[in-house]
Amino acid sequence: FNGAPQWNFVAADETESVNITYGPFSPKHSGNAMGGVIDIKSREPVGEEWALQTTGWVQDWEVFESEGNAPGYKTFFAHGNKIGNLSYYVFYNRLDTQTQPTNTTIDNSLSSAGAGTAVTGVNNFIDPRVRDSIAYGDDGEENSINDLFKMKMNYDFSPQFKLRGMIGFLDRHRDQLNVNNYIRDANGNKLWSGTLNFNGKDFNVSESDFNVSNQDKQDLLIGLGVSGKFGNGWKYDAVLSAYDIMQDIARQSDENPDSPAFDRSGRITQFADSGWQLFELRFDKDKFLENPDLSFEGGYHYDHARLKVAQFNTTDWEDSEIDDEDSSFRNSSGGQTDTHGIHGNLGWKFAPKWDVQIGGRVESWRSFNGFKHESATETGEQAKRDETAFSPKVSLVFKPNDNLDLRFSLARSTRFPLPEELFENVDDLQNNSIASPGLDPEVGNHATIMVGHYKPDSSTQLNMFFDEVTDTIFSDQDITGNVTTSTFVNIDKVRTFGVEFVAKRRDFLVSKHDIDFNISYTNAEIRQHNSNPSTAGNKLPRVPEWRAKFQSLYHITDRWDAMVAGRWQDKAFGRIQNDDILEGDGGQDEYFFMDLKTTYRYQNVNASFGINNLTDESANTGPHTYPNRTYSIDLKWKFM
Numbered sequence: 001f002n003g004a005p006q007w008n009f010v011a012a013d014e015t016e017s018v019n020i021t022y023g024p025f026s027p028k029h030s031g032n033a034m035g036g037v038i039d040i041k042s043r044e045p046v047g048e049e050w051a052l053q054t055t056g057w058v059q060d061w062e063v064f065e066s067e068g069n070a071p072g073y074k075t076f077f078a079h080g081n082k083i084g085n086l087s088y089y090v091f092y093n094r095l096d097t098q099t100q101p102t103n104t105t106i107d108n109s110l111s112s113a114g115a116g117t118a119v120t121g122v123n124n125f126i127d128p129r130v131r132d133s134i135a136y137g138d139d140g141e142e143n144s145i146n147d148l149f150k151m152k153m154n155y156d157f158s159p160q161f162k163l164r165g166m167i168g169f170l171d172r173h174r175d176q177l178n179v180n181n182y183i184r185d186a187n188g189n190k191l192w193s194g195t196l197n198f199n200g201k202d203f204n205v206s207e208s209d210f211n212v213s214n215q216d217k218q219d220l221l222i223g224l225g226v227s228g229k230f231g232n233g234w235k236y237d238a239v240l241s242a243y244d245i246m247q248d249i250a251r252q253s254d255e256n257p258d259s260p261a262f263d264r265s266g267r268i269t270q271f272a273d274s275g276w277q278l279f280e281l282r283f284d285k286d287k288f289l290e291n292p293d294l295s296f297e298g299g300y301h302y303d304h305a306r307l308k309v310a311q312f313n314t315t316d317w318e319d320s321e322i323d324d325e326d327s328s329f330r331n332s333s334g335g336q337t338d339t340h341g342i343h344g345n346l347g348w349k350f351a352p353k354w355d356v357q358i359g360g361r362v363e364s365w366r367s368f369n370g371f372k373h374e375s376a377t378e379t380g381e382q383a384k385r386d387e388t389a390f391s392p393k394v395s396l397v398f399k400p401n402d403n404l405d406l407r408f409s410l411a412r413s414t415r416f417p418l419p420e421e422l423f424e425n426v427d428d429l430q431n432n433s434i435a436s437p438g439l440d441p442e443v444g445n446h447a448t449i450m451v452g453h454y455k456p457d458s459s460t461q462l463n464m465f466f467d468e469v470t471d472t473i474f475s476d477q478d479i480t481g482n483v484t485t486s487t488f489v490n491i492d493k494v495r496t497f498g499v500e501f502v503a504k505r506r507d508f509l510v511s512k513h514d515i516d517f518n519i520s521y522t523n524a525e526i527r528q529h530n531s532n533p534s535t536a537g538n539k540l541p542r543v544p545e546w547r548a549k550f551q552s553l554y555h556i557t558d559r560w561d562a563m564v565a566g567r568w569q570d571k572a573f574g575r576i577q578n579d580d581i582l583e584g585d586g587g588q589d590e591y592f593f594m595d596l597k598t599t600y601r602y603q604n605v606n607a608s609f610g611i612n613n614l615t616d617e618s619a620n621t622g623p624h625t626y627p628n629r630t631y632s633i634d635l636k637w638k639f640m
């Protein structure tokens with residue numbers, strides 16, 4: 001989504017802490033917190049500092065009938081300082097990378113008519129839906145360059161008023177020009193279209209299956225915030241931020257440049273007048289109503305999001321502009337949403353070892369100016385919509401001693417649809433996206449029990465959770481032949497329960513050995529789906545029942561560390577019909593990835609070497625492949 005979090009605007013070097021909260025149990029977070037909240041706090045420089053980092057990596061890949069290697073590198077430079085009451089931090093990051101092919105061109109609607117031209121080079125297999133399929137190409141390596149610049153400043157006028165600001169600019173270029181065609185005729189020549197035959201099985205190929213593409217995108221993120229103290233112990237924090245897609249133009253050809261039919265025609269997809277704005281005001285007081293056992297926090301939230309996407313046919317896919325005479329309108333769609341929210345939370349320590357948190361969030365949401373036009377002269381809008389929601393929260397905490405923490409939480413939450421889910425319609429050559437302007441908001445009831453034991457050298461945590469969500473917004477995909485069609489639907493009721501165990505140990509078994517481990521079980525079941533009743537009782541797609549991770553770190557010396565880590569999850573379904581029962585291209589595969597890394601530190605320099613996916617395991621998530629074995633080297637110099 002164009003409105004998704006922009007993680008790369010926060011550098012690892014400026015991160016002070018990361019706090020992960022599971023579930024929508026805090027009133028200060030909207031219903032988007034159903035899946036959890038990642039709260040990243042960035043630090044302020046306390047003096048002059050410089051950082052320079054460069055990282056390089058390469059992976060060998062193999063996808064059906066093609067293979068190659070995918071190199072990449074990242075360069076990071078940062079400088080910060082604190083001069084009197086002013087502190088600033090600037091960084092520049094360049095990411096230049098190449099990926100393995102992530103999509104395979106497949107026909108899974110074969111026939112045995114025997115009318116096609118005999119070919120070789122393709123791959124005949126049974127897909128996860130147990131359909132006889134032929135893979136005859138892939139999208140090749142994707143090359144991308146991302147240049148990111150960010151500057152932030154803080155000025156302390158007084159304890160009552162602190163001002164902060166941030167600006168970030170991201171420039172991206174992506175191209176996919178090396179599309180692979182596996183098909184060969186009897187003379188070894190490539191074929192680009194027609195009805196073809198492999199081992200008695202006919203399949204259909206079109207010129208557009210091998211099209212090439214590129215994209216240029218520029219994003220601007222601006223933020224301004226103030227914080228400080230009122231009288232009587234009240235503290236406040238206010239932030240205003242805006243994210244604007246300054247340019248997003250994706251181009252694709254109708255045919256492959258190597259094909260005799262190539263005539264430079266193609267399509268242009270442009271996002272314009274898209275982005276979001278947000279305002280957040282929060283205030284809190286520890287001794288509420290002058291009672292040391294009471295605390296209060298509350299605030300106001302506003303967000304506005306807008307989306308507009310248009311597509312054009314063009315006679316020159318690379319050089320034409322949308323307002324040229326040789327470009328013609330194809331379709332456009334878009335719309336806007338906004339949300340007003342008020343939240344409050346009262347904390348009460350009603351006994352020495354007990355406290356309770358009671359709060360709620362009231363929200364008013366609307367969608368407006370929605371449209372879908374199939375001609376340049378078409379006008380008209382979709383119906384405006386308004387929704388309101390109240391989400392109560394309660395949490396009971398018992399701390400029998402300094403090390404043990406027991407917590408029981410209940411919450412209701414409402415997640416309103418995003419503009420991409422409501423308005424974005426894209427008619428691509430192999431990928432069609434159909435918006436759903438009538439989507440209902442998700443409404444969830446959530447419960448969790450957490451038991452935690454914390455000591456300086458160890459921590460253990462057990463979480464048990466239960467969710468029941470009505471009108472779950474689900475991205476439903478259908479892959480037929482070589483065309484993927486995606487749309488958003490409401491699933492009437494989804495019920496989820498599970499348990500997670502997390503453990504961290506320092507000096508585990510032997511001195512200087514640290515280990516982190518977690519394992520989780522999740523049972524997510526579709527309980528009711530009126531538009532497709534036969535799916536009731538099925539598993540919710542893309543949610544594996546079992547996941548586990550571990551990280552074992554050994555401090556060889558004070559300067560030298562060695563780490564081994566592993567990630568495992570079992571097979572999941574990718575479709576609400578649960579008919580993708582096999583693994584492979586188009587499935588949600590089971591995998592186990594092993595990673596190795598060693599780091600050496602000398603004064604202000606860190607050097608590390610790593611291997612991801614050590615055993616070179618192949619796995620798919622839908623039509624995409626995970627990276628194969630990847631080698632990386634990292635050098636970092638830092639002066640503070």
